[in-house]
Amino acid sequence: xxVLLLTIWKPARGGVVTHVENLIKRSPHAFEIVTYPRFxxxxxxxxxxxxVLGFLTALRKSxxxxxxxxxAHYAIPQGLLGVALKHALRLPLVVTLHGTxxxxxxxxxxxxxxxxxxxxxxDAVVAVSRFLKEEAEKLGVEAEKVRVIYNGVELPEWEEAExxxxxxxxxxxxxxxxxxxxxxxxRIVKExxxxxxxxxxxxxREREALENMSxxxxxxxxxxxxxxxxxxxxxxxxxxxxxPSRSEGFGLVALEAMAYGLPVVATRxxxxxxxxxxxxxxxxxxxxxxxxxxxxLIKVMADKALWQKLSQNARKRAAMFSWExxxxxxxxxxxxxxx
Numbered sequence: 001x002x003v004l005l006l007t008i009w010k011p012a013r014g015g016v017v018t019h020v021e022n023l024i025k026r027s028p029h030a031f032e033i034v035t036y037p038r039f040x041x042x043x044x045x046x047x048x049x050x051x052v053l054g055f056l057t058a059l060r061k062s063x064x065x066x067x068x069x070x071x072a073h074y075a076i077p078q079g080l081l082g083v084a085l086k087h088a089l090r091l092p093l094v095v096t097l098h099g100t101x102x103x104x105x106x107x108x109x110x111x112x113x114x115x116x117x118x119x120x121x122x123d124a125v126v127a128v129s130r131f132l133k134e135e136a137e138k139l140g141v142e143a144e145k146v147r148v149i150y151n152g153v154e155l156p157e158w159e160e161a162e163x164x165x166x167x168x169x170x171x172x173x174x175x176x177x178x179x180x181x182x183x184x185x186x187r188i189v190k191e192x193x194x195x196x197x198x199x200x201x202x203x204x205r206e207r208e209a210l211e212n213m214s215x216x217x218x219x220x221x222x223x224x225x226x227x228x229x230x231x232x233x234x235x236x237x238x239x240x241x242x243x244p245s246r247s248e249g250f251g252l253v254a255l256e257a258m259a260y261g262l263p264v265v266a267t268r269x270x271x272x273x274x275x276x277x278x279x280x281x282x283x284x285x286x287x288x289x290x291x292x293x294x295x296x297l298i299k300v301m302a303d304k305a306l307w308q309k310l311s312q313n314a315r316k317r318a319a320m321f322s323w324e325x326x327x328x329x330x331x332x333x334x335x336x337x338x339x
Contacts, residue, residue, distance in 0.1 A: 001029045001334055002065060004058060004091075006081050007073040009035035013227060014172065015252040016073055016098050019128075019151055019326075026327035029334065032067070034058055034081070047077040054081045055088075062089055069094065069334055072118075075101035076111055079118035086121065092337040095122040096149075099249020099270065102135045104176070116140060123337055126330075128250040129271025149330060150274075152323030153255045155315075158236050160261065165195045167297060168238035168262070170231060170253045171245075173204030178244035178267065180206075180213060181290050185244070187217055188294035193301060197221035199238065201228050235260035239307070240300045243272065246287050251275050254282070255321055258314035263307060265296045281314040 005024075008016045024031050034054045040046040058081075071094045072082035079095045086093040095118060106115040116139050119125055125146045127133040133146045167186065171177050179200065186198045198219070200210075203226050214222045228234070235241075241257040243266035250271040254264045258275075264282035266272045278284040283296040300307055 001068045001338065003029050003031050003334065004061075004067045004070045004085070005031050005033045005073070006054065006070065006078040006085075007033060007035060008078075009033050012036075013229075015151070015250070018252060019096075019098070020073060022152060022323040023327055023330060026323050027331060029331065032061060032065075051077045051081045051084070055084055058085050059088065067091060068338060071096070072122075074098060075115045075118045076105050079122065080114060083118055083121045086123075092123040093121065094124045094126060094333065094337070095119065096126040096128065097132045097136060097249070098128055099132065099247070100176075102132055102139075103247040103249065103270065106135070106139060124333055126333070129274050131271045131274065132249050147329075147333070149326055149333075150321055151250050151252045151255065152321050152326040153252075153259045153318050154323065155259050155319055156232060158232070158260065161236070163239050164197070164237050165193065165301060166197045166199050166238045167301075168199050168201070168234055168241050168257070169243075170201045170234065170241070170257070171243075173200070173202050173206045173210060175206060176246045176248075178246050178287060179210055181288055181293060182242050182244045183210065183213055183217060183219065183222070184290035185242075185294035185297060186222070187219060188291065189297050189301075190220065192298050196301065197223065199223050199225060199234065201225045201231065201234055203227045231256065232260065235262050238262060240265055240297060241282075242293070242297060243267065243276075244287070244293055245269055245272070248272050255318055258282075259318040261311040261315045263300050263310035263314055265293065265300055267293075275317075277313075277317065280310070281317045282310055 007020050036050050040049045070082050072078040073096045082093045105111040119141045126149050136146050189196050235257050241262050241264045248270040254275050264276050267287040268284040276282040285292040
């Protein structure tokens with residue numbers, strides 16, 4: 001089967017790219033990718049150019065080789081392009097929801113009707129968490145049309161060594177990730193655990209503001225590392241992963257950290273509780289609560305017995321998710337749509 005994938009793609013980084021990369025790697029099917037043009041920078045220009053140029057590109061490619069199915073990752077603009085191609089090429093359409101398309105775009109007056117249109121036109125909708133499935137159903141999508149296919153993780157081989165007294169954050173530096181709350185929490189942690197440090201891996205439009213905030217709060221031992229391709233060293237050296245998100249479709253970074261036996265302190269939002277069980281593989285707190293976040297971080301970092309328990313459970317929990325299982329579930333869905 002040949003599948004036309006409409007998605008964010010390299011050199012971009014993040015959960016969607018990881019998801020698609022592993023789907024391609026482990027699937028028996030052939031894939032062809034249509035992604036954003038390199039010249040587009042502004043969000044609106046990117047979306048329009050992706051839709052228009054993507055449509056023309058896909059039509060041109062379809063003359064050389066026939067596709068069996070269209071798979072869009074994100075409702076807008078990928079799903080919108082998918083709807084246009086579905087009718088032009090007369091092919092079934094799968095739309096995978098990763099989070100922002102439901103948590104943000106579906107709640108905006110301008111984009112909500114477009115999200116609803118895409119989900120109505122799709123032949124199947126995949127949600128990467130039960131939370132996102134429920135959100136899709138609230139938009140009027142039939143429950144039987146939406147299925148949950150979780151992200152996976154690779155279990156690494158590594159030898160446990162002495163960990164640094166460091167808090168790790170990995171992700172895009174954007175408002176929804178709650179890094180400002182983490183900085184406020186870290187100030188409390190630093191007062192109680194002077195040896196603690198904060199390592200922030202990732203980049204984004206909020207980086208300068210966050211660096212200025214760190215300076216304004218007179219925080220010490222805060223390291224903005226920028227984007228990194230290899231994260232294993234960070235996961236294996238750190239004491240705890242902080243995921244202070246205000247919204248999150250799944251929380252793939254939590255699963256990746258847990259595969260290294262790294263306990264997670266996260267907010268109780270979106271699909272995170274489906275990955276991190278409070279008191280077993282990590283701790284959950286309410287979003288935007290710097291004091292609660294700080295107390296949970298201190299508890300995990302300072303209590304060796306608790307840390308050991310959470311670390312062992314995190315590894316076991318991560319082992320329940322695999323990219324092989326994810327790819328097989330997609331293969332089953334593709335087969336259903338082609339009958």
